[in-house]
Amino acid sequence: MMQDDRRPFARKLDLKNGQVDMSHGSGGKAMAQLVEELFGAAFDNPLLARRNDQAVFDPPPGRLAVTTDSYVVSPLFFPGGDIGSLAVHGTVNDLAMAGARPLYLTAGFIIEEGFALRDLARIVASMAAAAAEAGVAIVTGDTKVVERGKGDGVFINTTGIGAVPPGVAPSGDRARPGDAVLVSGFVGDHGVAIMSTRENLSFETTIASDSAALHGLVAAMVDAVPDVHVLRDPTRGGLATTLNEIARQSGVGMLLDERAIPVRGEVAAACELLGLDPFYVANEGKLVAICAPGDAARLLDTMRGHPLGIDAAVIGTVIDDDHRFVQLQTTFGGKRIVDWLAGEQLPRIC
Amino acid sequence: MRYVDEYRDGALASRAAAAIAAEADPGRHYALMEFCGGHTHAICRYGIEDLLPPNVSMIHGPGCPVCVLPIGRLDMAIELAMRPEVILCTYGDMMRVPGRDRTSLMKAKAGGADIRMVYGSGDALRVARDNPGREVVFFAIGFETTAPTTAVALVQAAALNLRNFSVFANHVLTPSAIQAILDSPEVTATGTVRVDGFIGPGHVSTIIGSAPYERFARDYRRPIVVSGFEPLDIMQSVLMLVRQLNEGRCEVENQFSRAVSRDGNGKAQALVERVFELRDSFEWRGLGTIPDSALQIREEFADWDAERRWQLRYVPVADNRACSCAQILRGAKKPLDCAIFGTACTPENPMGSCMVSPEGSCAAYYLYGRWRDIPQQAKAG
Numbered sequence: 212m213m214q215d216d217r218r219p220f221a222r223k224l225d226l227k228n229g230q231v232d233m234s235h236g237s238g239g240k241a242m243a244q245l246v247e248e249l250f251g252a253a254f255d256n257p258l259l260a261r262r263n264d265q266a267v268f269d270p271p272p273g274r275l276a277v278t279t280d281s282y283v284v285s286p287l288f289f290p291g292g293d294i295g296s297l298a299v300h301g302t303v304n305d306l307a308m309a310g311a312r313p314l315y316l317t318a319g320f321i322i323e324e325g326f327a328l329r330d331l332a333r334i335v336a337s338m339a340a341a342a343a344e345a346g347v348a349i350v351t352g353d354t355k356v357v358e359r360g361k362g363d364g365v366f367i368n369t370t371g372i373g374a375v376p377p378g379v380a381p382s383g384d385r386a387r388p389g390d391a392v393l394v395s396g397f398v399g400d401h402g403v404a405i406m407s408t409r410e411n412l413s414f415e416t417t418i419a420s421d422s423a424a425l426h427g428l429v430a431a432m433v434d435a436v437p438d439v440h441v442l443r444d445p446t447r448g449g450l451a452t453t454l455n456e457i458a459r460q461s462g463v464g465m466l467l468d469e470r471a472i473p474v475r476g477e478v479a480a481a482c483e484l485l486g487l488d489p490f491y492v493a494n495e496g497k498l499v500a501i502c503a504p505g506d507a508a509r510l511l512d513t514m515r516g517h518p519l520g521i522d523a524a525v526i527g528t529v530i531d532d533d534h535r536f537v538q539l540q541t542t543f544g545g546k547r548i549v550d551w552l553a554g555e556q557l558p559r560i561c
Numbered sequence: 562m563r564y565v566d567e568y569r570d571g572a573l574a575s576r577a578a579a580a581i582a583a584e585a586d587p588g589r590h591y592a593l594m595e596f597c598g599g600h601t602h603a604i605c606r607y608g609i610e611d612l613l614p615p616n617v618s619m620i621h622g623p624g625c626p627v628c629v630l631p632i633g634r635l636d637m638a639i640e641l642a643m644r645p646e647v648i649l650c651t652y653g654d655m656m657r658v659p660g661r662d663r664t665s666l667m668k669a670k671a672g673g674a675d676i677r678m679v680y681g682s683g684d685a686l687r688v689a690r691d692n693p694g695r696e697v698v699f700f701a702i703g704f705e706t707t708a709p710t711t712a713v714a715l716v717q718a719a720a721l722n723l724r725n726f727s728v729f730a731n732h733v734l735t736p737s738a739i740q741a742i743l744d745s746p747e748v749t750a751t752g753t754v755r756v757d758g759f760i761g762p763g764h765v766s767t768i769i770g771s772a773p774y775e776r777f778a779r780d781y782r783r784p785i786v787v788s789g790f791e792p793l794d795i796m797q798s799v800l801m802l803v804r805q806l807n808e809g810r811c812e813v814e815n816q817f818s819r820a821v822s823r824d825g826n827g828k829a830q831a832l833v834e835r836v837f838e839l840r841d842s843f844e845w846r847g848l849g850t851i852p853d854s855a856l857q858i859r860e861e862f863a864d865w866d867a868e869r870r871w872q873l874r875y876v877p878v879a880d881n882r883a884c885s886c887a888q889i890l891r892g893a894k895k896p897l898d899c900a901i902f903g904t905a906c907t908p909e910n911p912m913g914s915c916m917v918s919p920e921g922s923c924a925a926y927y928l929y930g931r932w933r934d935i936p937q938q939a940k941a942g
Contacts, residue, residue, distance in 0.1 A: 470571075479565075480565075483565060485680075486919075534932070536932050538932060541571075541606075541607050541608050542569055542570075542571050543569050543570075543571055543574045543607040543608065543609070543612075543792045543793075544571045544574045544575055544578070544608070544611070544612055545574075545607050545608015545609055545610070545611040545612055545792075546608045546611055546932075547605065547606060547607070547608045547929040547930060548928060548929050548930065548931065548932050550908075550927070550928045550929070551909075553907070553908030553909050553924075553928075
């Protein structure tokens with residue numbers, strides 16, 4: 212067995228100057244070394260340490276939640292995070308939006324030939340730290356290397372498994388007319404942080420990504436209001452798209468109050484400059500909650516009592532609407548639709 | 562946001578709305594055309610029409626540079642982009658506009674064309690410097706607002722002797738379009754479109770000033786108020802137009818005085834004059850071929866003119882028959898009057914240009930205002 216071999220690899224991985232090459236994805240010794248010295252060391256836990264192609268564990272009590280997501284962000288490192296922490300937070304949050312306590316993650320890496328081992332190590336360390344903080348174990352994984360030019364540095368897929376406590380069943384189809392719509396904090400931070408570092412768009416801002424694992428906040432929320440109707444994290448497509456998804460799933464409309472929706476001045480300014488709408492800009496550490504009107508005050512208080520929800524706000528109401536429109540009462544006094552994002556948000560011409 | 566929020570203040574908006582309602586004569590109707598797509602966007606986005614009395618109506622004009630570019634010119638850009646040696650740099654909005662046979666730059670990109678989305682001509686210059694072995698073409702569109710930045714790129718390319726850079730110029734001129742609308746059969750012969758006054762394009766006037774509109778106010782007896790783009794700017798401009806009409810005046814007034822002067826930006830005008838000259842004629846989508854309505858690159862900068870470099874030839878292409886973009890651009894139809902609005906033509910799957918750019922009438926209306934025409938929805942809200 213490998214553990215019994217005192218010097219399994221002739222030379223240690225050169226994490227300072229080395230690069231990923233095709234051999235690291237070949238299934239041979241180079242890959243074993245990468246897994247051993249980089250992934251295994253960083254993600255160390257008893258299930259992973261067995262080095263099987265799968266993790267075997269006893270099912271926890273209650274119902275299971277499972278989700279998967281792939282992360283293809285550019286740039287890989289951005290103010291407030293990187294693709295590694297994002298790959299953990301995103302999947303943990305997808306579990307948390309079922310009210311689940313996240314337990315295990317898998318990690319699949321697709322790495323481009325020539326990618327610096329130093330950067331890979333940085334990403335892996337960030338993943339490990341994010342997983343430790345979220346209290347989840349990365350229990351199995353996969354590594355593939357693609358030829359130079361056929362990837363964008365590194366892509367990561369994570370799959371997560373979590374346990375849903377009894378009596379908790381948030382779902383996108385449970386919004387009912389009269390329900391309150393809440394958001395956990397300022398929207399648009401992540402997308403603006405990413406845009407500010409894009410090569411052809413760099414602008415000065417102190418906005419950092421809001422990337423964060425939300426299961427702690429959710430645990431407090433479902434503890435206070437077990438019958439929370441809907442939980443969802445407004446990632447790509449932003450708040451607007453998420454609310455439209457929920458409206459469609461539940462067959463309802465929504466009426467939002469623009470003044471109540473928290474948007475940082477800097478995010479609003481950056482969006483203004485680029486001709487973008489902050490309601491469509493991505494978030495990685497925010498959630499939308501919908502609950503019965505009688506539960507709204509308690510839910511809001513609970514959210515504001517958690518560090519990731521201190522800027523939470525009630526932003527609108529679910530209304531009866533066969534057309535499933537999400538409408539916005541503007542700060543200006545008029546009303547408009549907040550529609551699905553069509554294509555991708557594009558900067559204006561003039 | 563200082564200097565922005567002040568122009569979006571709800572309390573001030575209510576006061577402006579009350580002033581318009583008080584001054585608008587209930588015995589007459591005021592049909593006002595906002596020429597510029599930026600105004601159309603703001604009107605729909607902030608729900609300004611909710612704040613206007615029923616006898617003051619807005620007509621969306623042709624002022625979206627994406628919308629007025631005819632299919633034939635877009636096809637020329639797609640043809641360029643398909644050349645293996647070319648990197649085509651374009652503003653994002655152009656990517657989804659359908660060309661001939663429903664192709665688009667986005668589809669060409671998926672098919673292997675090297676197309677880069679840029680935020681200005683400076684980005685395109687940088688792409689050219691970074692890719693000396695490739696031919697980099699900047700797909701320049703826009704009104705007088707963006708023409709100076711294109712001119713800067715051409716001057717810089719010439720100064721640097723950047724031989725792998727060129728510009729496919731499609732800049733068009735606002736006064737020509739306003740004249741085309743005022744001369745259109747809908748306004749003159751049939752009278753199906755009534756335009757009592759214009760909200761003038763503020764961004765354009767930062768460059769050309771307000772003076773070029775004076776002849777329309779005088780000769781066509783239509784008041785024009787050059788307006789900023791914030792919702793309060795637009796409300797104030799509506800009020801100024803209502804007042805002029807009530808008083809029987811037809812003048813050019815400048816609401817956007819914080820950015821616009823009568824004579825505009827002389828330096829920018831000189832730069833445009835140095836690099837560009839008038840095209841004899843240019844086809845606009847919706848308005849037809851208009852003489853002296855667009856800019857072409859002067860002989861001095863011919864080496865950086867993509868049309869000459871690749872001997873591109875314009876072939877007119879008819880709009881999709883089901884599509885009413887042409888009438889909508891002239892104010893002769895509203896988006897809902899188009900048979901395919903919201904059905905075959907949506908922002909996800911646009912048939913015509915008006916549904917692509919957020920400044921296009923159909924897209925602005927679809928994205929922000931279509932609930933208005935469903936009475937039960939207005940009630941539910």
